[in-house]
Amino acid sequence: MTFTSIAPLRDFVTAFGRLLDNRPDEGRVLRDGGAMLRWLVARDDWLPDAFAQPDPLRYQQYLLHADSTERFSVVSFVWGPGQATPVHDHTVWGLIGMLRGAEFSRGYTAHGGLLYPQAEEVRLDEGEVEAVSPAIGDVHRVRNAFDDRVSISIHVYGANIGAVRRHVYPEDGGCKPFVSGYSNTVLPNLWDRSAELRSHV
Numbered sequence: 001m002t003f004t005s006i007a008p009l010r011d012f013v014t015a016f017g018r019l020l021d022n023r024p025d026e027g028r029v030l031r032d033g034g035a036m037l038r039w040l041v042a043r044d045d046w047l048p049d050a051f052a053q054p055d056p057l058r059y060q061q062y063l064l065h066a067d068s069t070e071r072f073s074v075v076s077f078v079w080g081p082g083q084a085t086p087v088h089d090h091t092v093w094g095l096i097g098m099l100r101g102a103e104f105s106r107g108y109t110a111h112g113g114l115l116y117p118q119a120e121e122v123r124l125d126e127g128e129v130e131a132v133s134p135a136i137g138d139v140h141r142v143r144n145a146f147d148d149r150v151s152i153s154i155h156v157y158g159a160n161i162g163a164v165r166r167h168v169y170p171e172d173g174g175c176k177p178f179v180s181g182y183s184n185t186v187l188p189n190l191w192d193r194s195a196e197l198r199s200h201v
Contacts, residue, residue, distance in 0.1 A: 106121045
């Protein structure tokens with residue numbers, strides 16, 4: 001996809017910060033924030049190529065923005081063909097919007113120290129948004145819906161997700177702690193408005 005302007009991401013980040021300034025409850029964050037994310041992923045011309053690159057070995061989690069007080073973070077998940085996560089949790093609310101391609105998610109419930117998968121996977125297609133949180137369901141496994149092409153989803157979490165202590169759930173039972181970190185060492189520059197301002201001079 002051709003990169004046009006990062007302005008939609010900047011507008012999203014600004015609007016999401018304003019939503020959180022009002023200290024909404026989680027239900028409103030997921031509802032109103034979900035509508036904002038749906039608006040963002042309705043177009044596919046704003047994500048810089050550097051944050052859309054797959055890796056042949058594992059999915060990539062690129063940080064696009066972290067709020068200065070770590071109230072929320074925005075990441076791009078880039079899924080190579082056939083790539084998948086292990087079963088994992090988040091421990092915070094999250095919103096997932098499909099920008100490019102599609103993915104499948106299977107939720108799990110815990111009972112008596114064991115995990116039980118939901119009967120069916122949920123497919124997320126371009127422009128669609130779903131939510132996760134400890135209150136509504138937080139444990140799942142996600143995979144690229146395609147074995148022959150890249151898919152990209154945009155995630156918003158109620159924390160600096162790369163620094164959150166979370167868990168993976170191996171097939172043999174139990175859980176193991178992990179901290180995901182990020183795949184990138186640089187951030188997109190959301191705040192350089194010079195090009196658009198010069199175009200109006």
